Amino acid sequence: MQDRNVKLPRSQRLPLELLPAFEAAARRLSFTEAGAELFLSQSAVSRQIQQLEAALGTPLFERRHRSLVLTEAGAVMQRAVNDSLERLNDAAARVRTATPMRQVAITCTAGFASLWLIPRLARFTASHPQVDVRISATSEMLDLERSHIDVAVRFVAASVGVGPQLFEEEVQPMCSPALLRDPRRPLKTPADMVHHTLLAVEMPGGEALTVDWEPWFRLMGLEGVQMAQSMRFTQYADAVGAAVAGQGIVIGRLPLLADLVKEGRLVAPFRGAAFSRRGYFVTLSKRAEANADARDFRDWLVAEAEQARAKAAGAAAPAKASTALPRPAARTSRARPRSA
Template sequence: MRNENAKDDDAGISRADLPRLDLLRSFAVAARTLSFTRAGEELALTQSAVSRQIQQMEEGLGVALFERRHRALALTPAGETMYRAVQDCLERLRDATASVRAVTRHRQVAVTTTPGFASLWLIPRLARFSADHPLVDVRVSATNDLLNLERAGIDVAVRFCAIAQGMGRPLFEETVLPVCAPRLLQDPARPLRRPADLVRHTLLVMEGHHGMAPMEDWAPWLQVMGLAGIRGTNQLRFSNYNDAVAAALAGQGVAIGRLPLAAALLHAGQLVAPFEGSGHSQRGYFVAAGPQAEANPDARDFIAWLHAEAQRPL
């Protein structure tokens, strides 16, 4: 029988050198959401259980992974380092597990993109690709993290970045304008007739990814309107754009409509644009092919389909 304290022959480390897998998983979710409460909801644990697990991991490492602020969490430099490493390891473990479980090899296209692009633009259109390619499975990894395409086994990435950065072939540029539920226009006590009226309303704001500052998603439009200092009565902040859109649909405030992601909701009348005028965000969506896409004709078909859909009218 192998000694529990023996060194691993391949890695040269003992089991005691690594945190338990359940602690790493809780840490990864807490680091992504920056909330023990939301991490607990996602993991089906209590907030206190997640907090204890993180504390146990910190004690084992001998270093703090989070800064506990008033009603907020932030990763320490050590936490940032661990988060990058854990994300990479878990992604590789998920891919390896999926590969081992596969009984037969299906034709597949693996795609990564942001949660907002996936839910608002890609998924509503995927049925058309499947109808033309019924034997091809599409695996969508919706994340704001920039995955290593080769390491993660990804065929196609749809990246959201600054136009000047250009991470691949351009799909479309983004324009922005405020949007809200139609019923917000029916409140006589808080009219929405001109941009300055936003001071009476809740603003729905994106934050938290890759150094993105609060109100950064509003900045291009506010600059065009000459309203750079406006904040609204209060703000609801979200880490994923589709959550901000969901809040807007529920009538909880005014969001920045990122076109063409929100175009279908505007076309259907589920959201409305209360003001004239839009702004260019100087950002856009780009399609990048992973190293394995060249040998995957279905991936090449998917890339061609993406560009055709981008030109397709609603």
């Protein structure tokens, strides 16, 4: 048996340029019809078949009066050619479907993803249907290059943020309308919160559950306030869900919760919102700077944030104006991101 890895001399190789004429003639059993299909004359097809037969050393057709019949060798060749064409078509189909989609990978906190990004994401995918968006929702500060991340939304101290700022965060207590209307535990003043459940997110490093409340507590002069009980969550979105269900009071982060306030699922029982001195900043990885889809996604985020800021004005009803804490001077140390 001939070793398939041995390269045949050029003189013994199958003349592939003659196979289209053979395939058409074998399928139609007519040199004339094959020629019409291939835009060749009948005599040109006949010559190509003769050349192929000479190369193979055997006739492929029986030339009968006004008809053609495949010889046994011709039938073998026809099966081989058809099989090869099918395999080529299958391979072409796989290559087409295997072409990778354009992708943008983003990292952000779980709260930002579930409460702000995902409800808006359909607007980006509608205008970029060919782009696959992959979201890594985590409070960890991922290394963008090592993690193959294109876009990062960092939740850090406003004084140390890098890249365009989407928005600076404001905080104030929020609860469900049903809880606000509960006659057994009125919420007429901030001091009334001592009779309610604190919905809090567990913080890394053993920080107090009320650490996210501190800017607002300071604004209201309520340092050291103790609520009746607490309910702990590992994700901010879960704490928000418990507040919507009427299970307690959560520190509301604007504009993350602006849509829930607008829909009437959450209300702010007291006037006054405090700047948390933290913000959301968007940055690209070095490798994504040449990725037009990643740049489009960043620009889309900035545009969406501008719209959200405009809509967020007055969203924390009944408060019509926010009382902000003094903004700190710029610091050089990096702040650890919170779990939002």
